[in-house]
Amino acid sequence: MRIIIRCFLHVCLRAGLAAVSFGIASTALATEEGLLSLHYDVAGKRLLKIEANQLFQRTDEGMAWNAITLPEDMAEGQLRAVSAPSTDPQTLYIAGPSIGVQRSTDNGETWQELSANLPSREVTALTVHRRQNETLYAVIAEDGIYQSGDAGTTWKKMDSGPSQKVNRLIHSNMDGSMQTGWLYAVSGDAVRLSMDCFCGWRPTGELDAGSVYDVAYDLDGPKRVYVATQQGLWRSENGGQEWQQIDGDGTVLVTLTLSPQGILYGLNHKGELLHSEDEGQSWTYPDA
Amino acid sequence: MKMKASPGLIPMRKRWFFVALWLALIVVGHAMAEDHSSSRDTPQLEDGKKVYRQYCASCHGIQGEGMPNWEEQNALGELPAPPHGPEGHTWKHSDAMLYRIVAEGWRDPWNKTDRLTMPAYQEILAPSEIRDVVDYLKTLWTQEQRHHQADESVDNTFPIQSEITLE
Numbered sequence: 216m217r218i219i220i221r222c223f224l225h226v227c228l229r230a231g232l233a234a235v236s237f238g239i240a241s242t243a244l245a246t247e248e249g250l251l252s253l254h255y256d257v258a259g260k261r262l263l264k265i266e267a268n269q270l271f272q273r274t275d276e277g278m279a280w281n282a283i284t285l286p287e288d289m290a291e292g293q294l295r296a297v298s299a300p301s302t303d304p305q306t307l308y309i310a311g312p313s314i315g316v317q318r319s320t321d322n323g324e325t326w327q328e329l330s331a332n333l334p335s336r337e338v339t340a341l342t343v344h345r346r347q348n349e350t351l352y353a354v355i356a357e358d359g360i361y362q363s364g365d366a367g368t369t370w371k372k373m374d375s376g377p378s379q380k381v382n383r384l385i386h387s388n389m390d391g392s393m394q395t396g397w398l399y400a401v402s403g404d405a406v407r408l409s410m411d412c413f414c415g416w417r418p419t420g421e422l423d424a425g426s427v428y429d430v431a432y433d434l435d436g437p438k439r440v441y442v443a444t445q446q447g448l449w450r451s452e453n454g455g456q457e458w459q460q461i462d463g464d465g466t467v468l469v470t471l472t473l474s475p476q477g478i479l480y481g482l483n484h485k486g487e488l489l490h491s492e493d494e495g496q497s498w499t500y501p502d503a
Numbered sequence: 504m505k506m507k508a509s510p511g512l513i514p515m516r517k518r519w520f521f522v523a524l525w526l527a528l529i530v531v532g533h534a535m536a537e538d539h540s541s542s543r544d545t546p547q548l549e550d551g552k553k554v555y556r557q558y559c560a561s562c563h564g565i566q567g568e569g570m571p572n573w574e575e576q577n578a579l580g581e582l583p584a585p586p587h588g589p590e591g592h593t594w595k596h597s598d599a600m601l602y603r604i605v606a607e608g609w610r611d612p613w614n615k616t617d618r619l620t621m622p623a624y625q626e627i628l629a630p631s632e633i634r635d636v637v638d639y640l641k642t643l644w645t646q647e648q649r650h651h652q653a654d655e656s657v658d659n660t661f662p663i664q665s666e667i668t669l670e
Contacts, residue, residue, distance in 0.1 A: 371654070373595075391612030393600060412600070414592035415574060417613070456613055 251482050252383075254297050255472040257434065258304040262472070263297045266486050270297060270309065270323070273488075275474075278502055283307070283323035289314045296341040296383070300348035308351065308367070310341035316353050316367055329367030334358060340384035344411075345396055352398060352411075354381045360398075360413070374413035379404060383429055386411065389437035389454050399430045399440070399455070406430050406442055408455055419455030429471040430455075431479070441495060443471040443481060448495045463491075466498040551639030554632050558624065563587055567643045580615025587640050594641075594648035597659035601637045634661050 252265040256272075264271040264280060271280040285294070292314035299307050307323065310316045315330030315338055330336050337356040344350035349366040352373075359375040379402035388396045394412040403426050406419045425445030433439035440451045442458065447467060449458040466489060468481030479491040481498070489498040556565065562584035563569055569586030577583055587593045593601065608623030610616075624633065641649055 371651075393596065393604070393609070412592075412595050414595055 251470050251484075251486055252296060252429075253470040253472045253480055253482050253488075254299070255474050255480065256299040256304075256307075257301045257475055259299060260304075262480060262488075263299070263307075264482070264486075264488075265294050265297055266482075268292075268294050270294065283319075285309070285323065286314075286317055286326040286328075289317075292336075295339060298341055298343045298351075300343050301345060303348050306348070306366075308341060308343060310338040310353060312337050312339065312356065314338065316341060316351070318367055329363070332363075332368070332370045333361060334372075340381050340400075342384045342386045342398070344386050345388040347395070352384055352386060354384055354400075356380070360384075374409070376400065377402060377407045377416045379407075385430055385432070387432050387437045387440075387454075389432070391454075397454070399432075401427055401430050401442075403427060406455060420451065420457040422449060422458050424449060424460070428469045431471045431473045433473060433477065434475050435477070441471055441473070441479065443468040450495065461495040463496045464498060468498075547635050548639050548642060550632070551635035551637070554628065554636040555639050558628070559636065567591075567640070576613070576615070581620050582611040582614060584620070588643045589645050589648060594644045594652045596655070597652070598637060598656040598661045599659035601640070602633055602661050605633045605636065630662075630664060637661075 250265070250267060254263045255261075256263055259272075259274075261272045261274045263283075264273070270283045270285055272283055273280050289311075293311045294309060294314060295311035297307065297309050305320050305322065307319045308316060308329075309319075309326075313336055315328055315333060315336035317326045317328050317330075319326045330338075333353065333355060335355055335358070337358075338353050339356050340354040342352050344352070347364075349364060351363045351367055353361045353363075353370070354376060355361060358372075360373050360381075361370040362373045363370045377400050381400045381402055383399075383401035385399045385401075386396055387399060391397075392410040392412070393414065394410055396411050398409050398411055400407045400409070400416070405422060405427055407416045408419055409416045419442075422442065422444065424442075424447070428443045428445070430440060430442045432441070438452060438454045440455050442449045442451075442455075445467065446460075447465060448461045448463060448471075450461050451458050466481075467483060468489065469484050471479065471481045473479055477492075477494075479495055481489050481491075483489060488501060490501045491498045555563075555567075564584075564586065567587035569588075569591060570583035573583040573585045573591075575582075585591045585593070596604070604621060605628070606623065606625040608619035609621040610619050614620065628636070641652065644652065
């Protein structure tokens with residue numbers, strides 16, 4: 216009897232370990248390969264989702280995700296980023312390795328490639344300036360960060376960027392910058408921050424939370440910043456100088472965004488949409 | 504048959520000399536324009552250097568080398584004075600921004616103190632002295648950095664005198 220119990224416990228332990236390992240592995244896979252990304256388009260009042268190399272939208276009123284047509288020649292590429300100007304509901308930008316940067320001004324009916332002036336199409340992250348519709352920032356792998364002030368027609372290298380690989384880049388209009396704002400760069404190990412004059416990358420506060428997946432900030436109060444990590448959600452009230460773990464329901468999200476109404480949206484590693492109306496304390500499926 | 508130079512015309516050999524001299528002047532002029540970041544001449548750069556040595560060098564270093572560990576907060580929780588040479592980031596700022604920082608001062612928003620670690624010099628230096636010192640800083644950069652900074656300054660130039668007076 217004792218042997219049977221021991222064998223049973225052994226099997227349970229192994230199964231548990233396997234399940235945990237699988238969970239971590241799939242989360243890492245989802246993030247490292249950039250398969251999942253979420254962005255709230257303020258002008259278009261919609262959520263934009265990247266999943267399995269496709270782009271989807273979901274309006275505030277709608278319950279379903281609708282696919283946005285992508286350029287035909289991007290089958291070889293890997294869609295990593297979507298971003299939209301804050302006051303132009305017609306324009307969308309996408310980017311990714313072998314895709315470069317592309318723009319649509321008719322919600323995906325047509326796309327224009329904007330990589331002619333970039334050194335390569337190996338773009339790993341992209342963001343639009345929070346206040347300037349035509350200012351874009353693109354991260355080129357093993358090269359640096361390029362800025363365009365004319366909606367992608369021309370680009371200029373601004374910085375070599377953090378030495379770590381940048382998976383996400385977000386522009387913020389938080390006060391205190393010498394120029395017009397700040398850029399948050401998310402790497403697997405940390406979130407780093409630079410003024411948008413690129414006068415040095417600074418680490419944000421200590422974040423002992425395993426892999427770092429995504430960052431989002433409050434549009435009405437940009438000093439409030441959220442970061443999604445392997446060990447849950449963390450919040451900062453001072454732009455990332457210090458982080459406090461949100462004592463929530465244990466939900467792990469691999470991508471995160473915030474609506475102007477202060478609703479947090481995230482995708483778990485299965486690509487399921489969750490939202491929180493209480494600053495990340497509790498998460499529910501909006502479709503449920 | 505030997506050609507005789509007509510009176511009043513420059514002989515062919517002399518003409519080539521003047522053409523060569525003219526080309527040489529163009530090349531030298533371009534080289535000087537490349538070497539100096541602005542059209543301001545050497546006396547003004549010398550003035551800028553003097554201002555730099557009197558007011559800036561005690562923190563930023565006589566050669567613009569900055570303070571040690573300038574990228575990390577010190578014991579007071581302040582970012583130390585950065586270098587102004589190629590290893591720093593001064594060259595990333597436009598003329599307008601550099602003028603403003605010298606005139607109005609600066610503190611890093613993440614500093615733990617409230618004081619301006621970069622003091623405001625608008626009550627101490629004349630506008631022309633601020634421009635001179637900024638132009639002097641440009642001599643510490645690489646050519647590529649000067650080009651970058653000049654690009655950034657196209658739409659963000661030094662304030663014109665009337666703007667400064669109005670303020």
